[in-house]
Amino acid sequence: MKPDNPELVDRLAAEYVLGTLRGPARRRFERWRTNTPHVDQRCRYWEEHLMHVAKGLNPVQPPAHVWPAIRKRLNLTADRSPRRWARSWALAASLVLVAGLAGLLYWRSLPSVRPTATSTIAAKSGGEIWQVEVFGTTNRLVVHAAKLPAHPAGRDYELWALPKNGNPVSLGVLPTEGTSTRALTAIQKAALASSSQVAVSIEPPGGSPTGQPTGDIVFVAPLRASG
Amino acid sequence: MNPITESSAESPTEFEEQLLRLLGRCAAADSSALQRLYELVSPILFASLTRILRRRALAEEALQDVFVSIWQRAGQFSATRGRPMAWMMSIARYRAIDLLRHERHVPALIPDLPERLAAQPETESEERSPAWLPPSGLLEHCLGLLTERQKHCLELAFVGGNSHEDISRLTGSPLGTVKSWIRRGLQSLRQCLEA
Numbered sequence: 362m363k364p365d366n367p368e369l370v371d372r373l374a375a376e377y378v379l380g381t382l383r384g385p386a387r388r389r390f391e392r393w394r395t396n397t398p399h400v401d402q403r404c405r406y407w408e409e410h411l412m413h414v415a416k417g418l419n420p421v422q423p424p425a426h427v428w429p430a431i432r433k434r435l436n437l438t439a440d441r442s443p444r445r446w447a448r449s450w451a452l453a454a455s456l457v458l459v460a461g462l463a464g465l466l467y468w469r470s471l472p473s474v475r476p477t478a479t480s481t482i483a484a485k486s487g488g489e490i491w492q493v494e495v496f497g498t499t500n501r502l503v504v505h506a507a508k509l510p511a512h513p514a515g516r517d518y519e520l521w522a523l524p525k526n527g528n529p530v531s532l533g534v535l536p537t538e539g540t541s542t543r544a545l546t547a548i549q550k551a552a553l554a555s556s557s558q559v560a561v562s563i564e565p566p567g568g569s570p571t572g573q574p575t576g577d578i579v580f581v582a583p584l585r586a587s588g
Numbered sequence: 589m590n591p592i593t594e595s596s597a598e599s600p601t602e603f604e605e606q607l608l609r610l611l612g613r614c615a616a617a618d619s620s621a622l623q624r625l626y627e628l629v630s631p632i633l634f635a636s637l638t639r640i641l642r643r644r645a646l647a648e649e650a651l652q653d654v655f656v657s658i659w660q661r662a663g664q665f666s667a668t669r670g671r672p673m674a675w676m677m678s679i680a681r682y683r684a685i686d687l688l689r690h691e692r693h694v695p696a697l698i699p700d701l702p703e704r705l706a707a708q709p710e711t712e713s714e715e716r717s718p719a720w721l722p723p724s725g726l727l728e729h730c731l732g733l734l735t736e737r738q739k740h741c742l743e744l745a746f747v748g749g750n751s752h753e754d755i756s757r758l759t760g761s762p763l764g765t766v767k768s769w770i771r772r773g774l775q776s777l778r779q780c781l782e783a
Contacts, residue, residue, distance in 0.1 A: 420631035
């Protein structure tokens with residue numbers, strides 16, 4: 362594709378929005394759009410205009426169980442009755458206690474190995490999603506998955522270091538549950554050393570095919586030096 | 589060919605202002621705003637999803653995905669990014685098209701012509717814009733200039749989520765002909781809009 366040919370950009374954008382651009386070409390175009398403002402602009406132009414083709418669409422009320430399912434997936438607490446709050450507090454308190462004890466045991470068993478940097482990736486609502494720990498001395502990256510939001514089926518979350526000068530550097534696909542430990546390459550370690558933030562993007566299964574984020578950046582979190 | 593500001597130049601309708609405020613509150617993690625937004629736009633998004641996916645259970649799942657996306661991406665969206673309904677409708681349609689890739693390669697699900705033809709004429713007869721759609725006289729005018737075939741193909745693609753091949757089967761026209769109807773339809777639309 363030639364990004365500079367406005368006629369071609371426009372034709373592809375129109376067919377993309379219309380939905381007739383399919384298969385690998387559609388996915389290539391999506392990536393192109395993500396990285397190219399003028400392509401994105403042509404898409405928005407067509408999105409706004411072609412919407413009128415659907416003028417005759419008659420609204421259909423979705424079934425009642427859909428909204429509670431969305432709320433659940435996003436961990437939104439809509440029902441703020443006192444009993445529920447009390448229950449959540451009790452649960453939170455016991456979790457803190459358990460986490461505290463576990464933490465204590467963990468540190469006791471590993472007195473000399475502490476993360477050199479950490480990052481907590483949290484939802485807007487405040488719920489922790491991943492805890493990232495960088496062990497600079499042993500070249501390891503440990504990620505604990507907590508409560509994951511739902512993500513598009515068949516996609517993976519990918520973690521990125523955001524060095525102050527230069528492009529994001531992939532730190533690999535994030536676990537959806539449990540804890541993952543992996544060795545850091547020299548490039549990843551250098552990128553982390555000059556990063557004060559990490560980011561998470563949505564990528565095709567297995568991670569970005571290009572080595573750079575191709576999907577939406579869904580989280581950015583500070584990376585804090587520790588220890 | 590660069591008048592991309594044409595549509596954005598139109599000031600937002602009252603309904604759009606409301607959607608923009610709600611999206612702003614979603615960006616600030618106010619879940620009551622998402623609920624209100626859901627009440628306002630889920631029926632039209634669900635209509636679009638069921639039309640494209642043709643399976644209710646799948647459309648329900650897709651609707652969940654769409655609102656999860658809206659919630660997560662509300663922060664990226666701002667008034668300058670375009671019109672809120674176009675943004676949300678696109679999230680829904682692209683999600684449905686994505687799902688089609690995995691779900692609808694089953695011969696039994698080839699769209700049936702009579703149902704579709706019966707479902708389409710409403711677009712011509714309806715004069716006034718529905719509440720969710722910002723009125724655009726220019727658009728109406730330009731769509732009116734397309735040939736019936738071009739317009740029908742655009743509807744089959746945009747509303748029904750049909751591919752070139754689906755449309756060729758549906759209309760009984762050769763694939764190349766369908767592609768050129770669509771291409772020319774889009775071209776004339778653009779020429780008219782930007783004239």
